[in-house]
Amino acid sequence: MNKYLLPILLLIGMQSAFAQQSQISGTVTKTNGNPIEFVNVALKEKNTGAVTNQNGQYIISDITPGRYTLVCSFVGYQSAERKIQIKEDENLNINFTLKDDALQLDEITVNYTQKNKFHRDSSFIVSKIPLKDIENPQVYNSIPKTILKEQVVTNMNDALKNATGVTRLWESTGRGGDGAEFYSMRGFSVQPTLVNGMPAINNAGLDPANVESIDIIKGPSGTLFGSPVISYGGMINITTKQPYESFGGSINYITGSNGLNRFAADVNSKITDQSFARVNMAYNKQNSFQDAGFSESLFIAPSFKFKPSDKLTFLVNTAFSIFRKR
Structure with a gap:
């Protein structure tokens, strides 16, 4: 008798387990009928659920009989709930249609009253053609006179501190043929030997009083102005102030x-x-x-x-x- 007891108990347990394997399935779509992927569908009381596939389908298996609240939620859509009652060995098919959750934001108007007076979006002198800074592949710095005036610059060394990677090696000696100050750029010495795009040797230190802008072109791009007047590191061009047509x-x-x-x-x-x-x-x-x-x-x-x-x-x-x- 005892040898038949264990198989009988196992059979009863298996039947009881299979009798409780209820499930819920369905499809989640938009209002236009298109399926929604990755939607969370869960039973609130059991804290269990599933995620929809690319066809908007979901399946929640192994549910014990009882009353539940089925919740469907996804970011950007209004959540939906459904009260359900599931019985033993029952397969429920519950579909959801989610509406867009569009938040109405107040209109925001951004006004500005101050303009950056130092901003220049192009430099015709550097490229010799009207190119915007964002379109120009050259590596350069342009220092306008407005910056020199704002900083109260009194010498060229302080003026060139506005350019990155440019340091003074030594100041002008004043001897004939020596030229102006020497600066280091990309590991090579360079002098401000260009004035208005033309070679000009100055035996003394240049004064910023007559400077309209300073353009520092780094690397081989300086060959646009002629290779004999530049160094391997680049070149420095001084644009002077020009007469205008009024007093x-x-x-x-x-x-x-x-x-x-x-x-x-x-x-x-x-x-x-x-x-x-x-x-x-x-x-x-x-x-x-x-x-x-x-x-x-x-x-x-x-x-x-x-x-x-x-x-x-x-x-x-x-x-x-x-x-x-x-």
């Missing part, structure tokens, strides 16, 4: 530490309907915290523009400097 000017005075006194003037005048003249000058005097380092300089840069027609313009630029240092 105007400015005068400023700067004082600072170590006995700095600087006077600068900019005067522009219309001579005739076709000719214009401009003079930029600066007198700079400064001591030093060291025993040596006193410097005094006088810089004068007259320029003349003659415009015989709308398609032809003659421009003459000159610069004279007197420098004393001990």
